[in-house]
Amino acid sequence: MQQPDEQRAITTARHVLSGLIRAGIRDLVISPGSRSAPLAYAAAEAEAAGILAIHVRIDERSAAFMALGLSQSTGRPVALAATSGSAIGQMLPAVMEANHTATPLLVLSADRPDELHGTGASQSTRQKNLFGEHVRLAANVAAGVDPGDQVQQALAALAGDQHSAAGPVQLNLQFRDPLVPAPQERIIGQAWTAIEPGVWQGSAPAQQLGMPAQDLVPRRTVVIAGHGAGAEAQRFAQELGLPLFAEPSSNARFSANAIGHYRPLIAVGMEHIERVVLFGRPTLSRPVGKLLANPVIDSVIWQPAPVAWYEAGRRRETPVSSWSQLQEFAGTGAENWLAAWQQL
Missing domain, CATH: 3.40.50.1220 (TPP-binding domain)
Structure with missing residues (x-):
């Protein structure tokens, strides 16, 4: 049951995508699923506004490798989303590749809220730290809270710095029902999409001048x-x-x-x-x-x-x-x- 003081799942998803798009992320590869529905709806709104490109792949393993290739070819981070449970585990091979190649791959792992874990709920597993040492950061956003701080931490870890290489990051998003927008809402004309897409800066060091x-x-x-x-x-x-x-x-x-x-x-x-x-x-x-x-x-x-x-x-x-x-x-x-x- 949604609490009166918590934000809806769709609101969390919109806040996440808004932060990513402002930072210069322009592609989302998504494998359809129930728990990731808020991300799918928010992504559709962003795509309708021309600020995000969606790539749908049914198989999570294939989706992850597509996102890996997109990131390596464009030089920008690519977001990768799937539903909760074993679907997230299918991404491990691509995440391992991203780790060893310093590819900024952002896994948006949809998850069930904490109260449903350990209850036998369908498609639930302990996934908050599923990728272990193969990600630069694993951050969790609890259901119903603003994801702003975790999004900024994820973006910083994706870029790397002078002490840590760029690489993959997991942002675990716990969504509580309802997972869909309100009945009166429409994909076109969402107010949150009136944002300016950013240009990914990363952490590349300034080029030094050479000798003649x-x-x-x-x-x-x-x-x-x-x-x-x-x-x-x-x-x-x-x-x-x-x-x-x-x-x-x-x-x-x-x-x-x-x-x-x-x-x-x-x-x-x-x-x-x-x-x-x-x-x-x-x-x-x-x-x-x-x-x-x-x-x-x-x-x-x-x-x-x-x-x-x-x-x-x-x-x-x-x-x-x-x-x-x-x-x-x-x-x-x-x-x-x-x-x-x-x-x-």
Whole structure:
């Protein structure tokens, strides 16, 4: 029974989505279910106002991986919603991937109120901390209370800071009946949707100015762009005239510096490589792993902020957080160095 002084479930859902949209979240992937109905109705209102895009997927596991891919491709957090119980457990594989790739994935786990737990109520489980160490934060919003503080905590954890990498967050939303809007309410023209969508800022460190290329020592350096390296790796290689070995998931494989078929070519040219600069996370390429493990080749990793995929001191590469220091290590491409790889 709803108490007179508590807010309705639909109001909580609207407050949550309002906070997310103002922060720059523009996509919600949702798997239909009864307990998540408040989120579905509020999302429909936001979509009708043109401030949110909804993606409906029946299977929660598929929905979670779709949200993961959306976030990685757009660079923005993506919200992921499902009903209570085992449905939330289906998201664990994607949450684990988001943890290790520092992907800001926000799980909005609809839940039953505390009074229904331990009663045998359908689709109820202990889900407040279901994802354990694989989320940066697990925050619970009790039924009938304003979610403002928890939403702000979730947004901060999604972005990360200089001490903690960005990554997935669980915001557990306990909804008490009624789960639907009042009968007279309509999807179109909801007052709460008259908000200005924000632009996601994240916690990316400010880019530092580099050194002029003519002041650098010519070297036989290669740049490796692993998962999530992005355009930064491509720009670095292009400015210094260095060959770029860019993995498919790096989002850095564009420009003439990107060497096609680099994996088999590494074995041919490794003996000529003096130094390696690594951006992002190297994944399934054994030749790249062999190159990075070569004890006679000096290597560094660009790490201006914490990362989630390895522990400090566990990799061979020296972390570098200064753009000028990274350029000084790499040097400018030696004469015909890039051209030789392109010809090869």
